[in-house]
Amino acid sequence: MSAVLMVLLAWLLFAGSHLLMGLPPCRDALVRNLGEQKFVAVFSAVAAIGLAVLAATVAIYGGDGPRGPALGSVPVARALLALLAFLGLSLSMAGLLNYARSPMALFRTQIRPVAGIERVTRHAFFVGLTLFAVMHALLAPTLAVCIYFFGFALLATTGAVLQDRKLLARYGVAYRDYMAVTSLLPFAALVQGRQVVSAEDRLMRQLVLSAVLAALLLLLHPLWSLHHGAPFAGAMAVGGVFAAARRWHFRGRSMPVTD
Numbered sequence: 739m740s741a742v743l744m745v746l747l748a749w750l751l752f753a754g755s756h757l758l759m760g761l762p763p764c765r766d767a768l769v770r771n772l773g774e775q776k777f778v779a780v781f782s783a784v785a786a787i788g789l790a791v792l793a794a795t796v797a798i799y800g801g802d803g804p805r806g807p808a809l810g811s812v813p814v815a816r817a818l819l820a821l822l823a824f825l826g827l828s829l830s831m832a833g834l835l836n837y838a839r840s841p842m843a844l845f846r847t848q849i850r851p852v853a854g855i856e857r858v859t860r861h862a863f864f865v866g867l868t869l870f871a872v873m874h875a876l877l878a879p880t881l882a883v884c885i886y887f888f889g890f891a892l893l894a895t896t897g898a899v900l901q902d903r904k905l906l907a908r909y910g911v912a913y914r915d916y917m918a919v920t921s922l923l924p925f926a927a928l929v930q931g932r933q934v935v936s937a938e939d940r941l942m943r944q945l946v947l948s949a950v951l952a953a954l955l956l957l958l959h960p961l962w963s964l965h966h967g968a969p970f971a972g973a974m975a976v977g978g979v980f981a982a983a984r985r986w987h988f989r990g991r992s993m994p995v996t997d
Contacts, residue, residue, distance in 0.1 A: 741803035741882040748795035749889040752788030756893070759784060760900065762907070789975035793968040796886045800966025806878035819873045824952055826869030829855075829924070831948035831955075833863025841905050841913060849912050852920055854940045855948075857933040860920040864898040867891070874967070883966050890974075898922060 758764055759781050769777045809815040832855040833840075840856065841849050855862045871890035878884035902922075905913045921927035928935065935941050955962075962969050 741799035741801075741880070742885060744795055744799045745792075745882045745885050745889075748792040749885070752785070752792050753889065753893050755784050755788055757896070757900070760904075762904070786975040789971045792886070793965075793971035793975075796883065796971070797965035797968035800883045800886065800968070801880060802882065804881040806880045806882075806884040807876045808879045810877040810879070816877065819877055823870050823873035823877075824956065826866045826871075826873065827955065828945070828948045828952040829859075829866030830863050830870060831866070831951045832858075832944050833861070833866060835944060835948060836862065841909070841916065842901055849909055849916050852916065852933065854944045856920055857928060857935055857939070857941055859922060859924045859926075860917070861898040861901065861922055864894040864901070865922065865924055867894040880966075886967065886971075890970075 759768065765777070768780070772780060809819060836855050837843055839850050839853075840860075852860075859865050868891045871887045871894065875884045875887040875891065878887060902913075902917065906917070909916075919927065919932045921930075921932070927933040962973075
């Protein structure tokens with residue numbers, strides 16, 4: 739079986755199970771039978787297993803098969819794509835830092851006023867991951883590795899759209915109002931005047947801290963590059979389980995509307 743097909747099958751296993759369990763009919767049925775907390779545990783476990791299989795598959799087959807875009811062989815293109823990947827990673831870090839107060843947070847029952855990175859985009863993690871993954875797909879030396887990274891971009895984009903749909907169904911008018919003053923496309927709400935950054939806002943602090951974290955992760959790039967980028971999927975699995983466990987641990991605490 740070809741390397742490209744093996745990576746595609748691994749992606750179908752992970753993305754298919756992830757999206758299926760997140761869709762309302764399946765999710766609602768599982769929540770009714772398991773309860774919200776057990777569903778989160780099962781959902782996280784299935785996602786972690788899928789990502790582990792994906793990581794193992796790209797580690798074994800990533801170096802085989804047809805040549806990829808390999809734009810890293812062009813110095814100017816490599817520098818530009820690396821910069822855009824860094825910006826995407828920084829945006830994703832900002833989304834993670836803001837996760838606990840965002841409408842997407844597990845077990846959240848209310849929507850807080852827009853603040854920080856939400857003024858730039860309401861889906862900082864997904865948008866940042868999309869940018870990061872697309873740049874790496876273009877740098878990929880083989881088609882199998884290109885598909886591996888492009889899959890993350892496609893999943894993140896789909897995830898942002900599905901999150902809006904799910905949260906709109908959950909919160910109704912409150913989330914519709916939240917969407918009206920925020921944007922999926924970075925900086926669109928600011929350019930259109932739907933958001934304004936004030937001196938008291940924590941946006942700049944978030945952006946600087948996120949860039950520092952991204953730079954620290956960049957120092958580990960030789961590690962991330964091992965086995966054709968397989969550690970990236972492994973880190974996503976660990977991060978997802980950690981985030982779910984953290985929100986589960988604090989599920990009993992009150993969640994005020996404002997900071």
